[in-house]
Amino acid sequence: MISSQNPSQTAESLVAALEKYGQGDYIGESISQLEHCLQAAHQAKLSGACDELVIAALFHDIGQIIPLESTKEARMNLRESDENVGRVGHEAIGAAYLRNLGFSETVCRLVNSHVAAKRYLTAVNRKYYDSLSSASQKSLAFQGGPFQGAELRHFEQDPLRDEMVSLRLWDDGAKLVDVESTTPRARSYMEIITAHLAQTAA
Numbered sequence: 001m002i003s004s005q006n007p008s009q010t011a012e013s014l015v016a017a018l019e020k021y022g023q024g025d026y027i028g029e030s031i032s033q034l035e036h037c038l039q040a041a042h043q044a045k046l047s048g049a050c051d052e053l054v055i056a057a058l059f060h061d062i063g064q065i066i067p068l069e070s071t072k073e074a075r076m077n078l079r080e081s082d083e084n085v086g087r088v089g090h091e092a093i094g095a096a097y098l099r100n101l102g103f104s105e106t107v108c109r110l111v112n113s114h115v116a117a118k119r120y121l122t123a124v125n126r127k128y129y130d131s132l133s134s135a136s137q138k139s140l141a142f143q144g145g146p147f148q149g150a151e152l153r154h155f156e157q158d159p160l161r162d163e164m165v166s167l168r169l170w171d172d173g174a175k176l177v178d179v180e181s182t183t184p185r186a187r188s189y190m191e192i193i194t195a196h197l198a199q200t201a202a
């Protein structure tokens with residue numbers, strides 16, 4: 001995939017990549033990566049979220065599924081965890097990948113935040129930690145554990161904090177089985193992705 005493509009070509013390539021590489025199991029859960037991403041985007045849409053947030057929800061785990069050779073970031077930072085908790089640093093890989101394709105800084109920051117938001121929520125809400133799936137609780141340790149001190153204050157003051165938290169909660173809720181028939185497919189987001197890329201390129 002190359003960033004010199006026009007917006008509709010980039011949207012098409014990216015949706016095709018999500019459909020192709022998202023067929024594998026979502027780490028430790030009973031659904032595919034693709035269905036997980038589609039459920040997250042659908043929740044964002046149902047909540048009346050803006051297009052950037054819906055797009056971020058759709059692609060929040062793109063760094064988890066794209067082939068490793070796809071990004072320089074991936075080659076530099078990636079290590080596959082031997083505890084089956086997914087790619088450590090996948091949020092930064094995904095953000096770098098999307099930035100390279102022309103997505104807005106807001107979309108990239110939101111994608112990059114979904115692990116930080118979990119670290120934030122586990123720091124401020126014990127019930128949130130208890131609500132996480134065991135796979136998600138397990139991966140938290142590899143992601144640095146709950147925020148403390150300066151990291152916690154920094155996240156708290158981020159202007160996108162509320163959007164980051166919303167994305168995280170949709171991410172956590174996007175693990176339902178057998179809801180394919182009522183979950184819109186990736187192609188239904190083609191129009192907003194294309195419009196977004198056209199706008200950022202203008």
Ligand SMILES: [Fe+2]
Pocket residue numbers: 036060061171
């Ligand atoms: Fe996710």
